[in-house]
Amino acid sequence: MKWQMLMILALGMNSALAAKPAYETYLEKKYYYTALNEFFYETYDKPITEKVVNKLEEILYFTGVEILEDYDEKLLLKYPSSSIRFIVGRKYYQDKNFKKALTYLDNIHPKHRYFPEAKMIEAQVQFHLGDKEKEESAVTRCVKSAAVQESEAGNKKIARYYKMIEEVCHINAARNSFTRGEYQQALTNYKKIPKTSYKWPYVILEQAWVYYQLNDYNRALGLLSTYKSPLLDSYFFPEAEYLSALAYFKLCLYDDSLVILNQYYKVYRPRFVQLDKLLGTHKKSKTFFYDALTDQVTGFDSNEEFVKKIFTRLKKQIRFSLDNNTIYKLNRELNKIHATESKELQKELMPHLADVRENIKSKINYNAKKDVYEFLQTVPFFSAELFKLNLEIVARKRDLLYKNSQLSVDEQKRTRGEMSNVTRTSKEHFWKFEGEFWADELGDYSLGLKSNCQEVKVEEKK
Amino acid sequence: MRIILLVAQLMLMQNAFGEEKVIYEYKKYEKFDLGNLEVQGELIAPGDISVRERDRKKFNLDFFNRRDFNSFVKQDIEAFR
Numbered sequence: 455m456k457w458q459m460l461m462i463l464a465l466g467m468n469s470a471l472a473a474k475p476a477y478e479t480y481l482e483k484k485y486y487y488t489a490l491n492e493f494f495y496e497t498y499d500k501p502i503t504e505k506v507v508n509k510l511e512e513i514l515y516f517t518g519v520e521i522l523e524d525y526d527e528k529l530l531l532k533y534p535s536s537s538i539r540f541i542v543g544r545k546y547y548q549d550k551n552f553k554k555a556l557t558y559l560d561n562i563h564p565k566h567r568y569f570p571e572a573k574m575i576e577a578q579v580q581f582h583l584g585d586k587e588k589e590e591s592a593v594t595r596c597v598k599s600a601a602v603q604e605s606e607a608g609n610k611k612i613a614r615y616y617k618m619i620e621e622v623c624h625i626n627a628a629r630n631s632f633t634r635g636e637y638q639q640a641l642t643n644y645k646k647i648p649k650t651s652y653k654w655p656y657v658i659l660e661q662a663w664v665y666y667q668l669n670d671y672n673r674a675l676g677l678l679s680t681y682k683s684p685l686l687d688s689y690f691f692p693e694a695e696y697l698s699a700l701a702y703f704k705l706c707l708y709d710d711s712l713v714i715l716n717q718y719y720k721v722y723r724p725r726f727v728q729l730d731k732l733l734g735t736h737k738k739s740k741t742f743f744y745d746a747l748t749d750q751v752t753g754f755d756s757n758e759e760f761v762k763k764i765f766t767r768l769k770k771q772i773r774f775s776l777d778n779n780t781i782y783k784l785n786r787e788l789n790k791i792h793a794t795e796s797k798e799l800q801k802e803l804m805p806h807l808a809d810v811r812e813n814i815k816s817k818i819n820y821n822a823k824k825d826v827y828e829f830l831q832t833v834p835f836f837s838a839e840l841f842k843l844n845l846e847i848v849a850r851k852r853d854l855l856y857k858n859s860q861l862s863v864d865e866q867k868r869t870r871g872e873m874s875n876v877t878r879t880s881k882e883h884f885w886k887f888e889g890e891f892w893a894d895e896l897g898d899y900s901l902g903l904k905s906n907c908q909e910v911k912v913e914e915k916k
Numbered sequence: 917m918r919i920i921l922l923v924a925q926l927m928l929m930q931n932a933f934g935e936e937k938v939i940y941e942y943k944k945y946e947k948f949d950l951g952n953l954e955v956q957g958e959l960i961a962p963g964d965i966s967v968r969e970r971d972r973k974k975f976n977l978d979f980f981n982r983r984d985f986n987s988f989v990k991q992d993i994e995a996f997r
Contacts (some may be wrong), residue, residue, distance in 0.1 A: 578989060578993065629988060
């Protein structure tokens, strides 16, 4: 009887050992990407228990969810986990199916690592659905949860990711206020972005538009002058040049507008032509952009410094950081399998991992190409707007000449600004700009130009 | 009645064919004594009412004026992953 009992026990243990899923074995060996692949293969046609879902979350903690973007939605939705809801909800947001996006984004656990990012997207969903109250609530929850996750982050990179989420939530709230015409509220939100933030140089242009809409052209021009600082010389936006020219135009300072226009045509346009030419030759390349981002392209000559700066900007994106990290982890896993596993297992596991790595490289290449071309597309648009502005200025100057009039500020008596023309709050202090940019002053500049829009008749010289 | 009408028509046709060719000749030289010419009316100086100022046609070019940052929001969200 004892022997029988022992036999049954031994058989039971054996079957339990045999039933241990392969993905768990891979997970123990820290073959995370192999485990993820195996997980879906082994579980998709079986009942999905809480234990299975928790295991998926455990694997995704190491691999991230980016890799699931190409997976079939029906397969993903078999696993009711927060990570899966996040990736599916995000996809519906991108497809502009806002109501469906909400059903998934609204059901992510508040302690989950993707909760802040989900709230960031949810705020935009609510904005598009026109529910301001829920939008503001989502922004508040995004900011608070991101701050908590940042403080608990295990390393600097993760902390930076949460900091970025927090800032983008504030910026998006400002942008939504701007769309609704709530300009003061937009400024309040923009001012929550510290000058040390990676997003801050981008926010300057947006703030300048807010001041433009408030008819504070001097402040808009002052903000845009920040881009002339040597610290920000890698940030160049055709839109900023256009807005400067437009603000001068609104102040009827036509000659200043023309200076901006000439500068744009002389300095920026040849650079964009250069960029267009260089990228045209690599338009169909599946590796050039990836290689350029990972510093594998050498030989950008001095004319192409401009292009190099664009790639430097792209490298600062979270997306690139995540994808590049995935490639690093995949390489590590491949090397480990190659070094420790049998030839048979190597043949079974390595081709899939190599495919995943190539997919991620293609994704990086595609995204960089898309970003560069989207940037390039703004160039002809703003060039055309500047050309229209140029025509209008010439027409207005001609009209003044025909009417024997001139604008109120005499060129000879004109001063380049007075404090009386600067709009400021009681908390703001001003010093004169004396040709030097000081880091703590960046983004706080204002010009003090008087509007030149009043016409006076030209007196005949005796 | 028909006979009368026929006769009248024949008479008219005869007149039409019988017209002589008219040659118009214009004066080759004519002298005007402008000093002697008199124009009847009142002599007035042009004033504000008689000279009407007209503004030049203005073409309102529709300059780009940003009203939203929706494309920026999309870019930022996509830049995360």
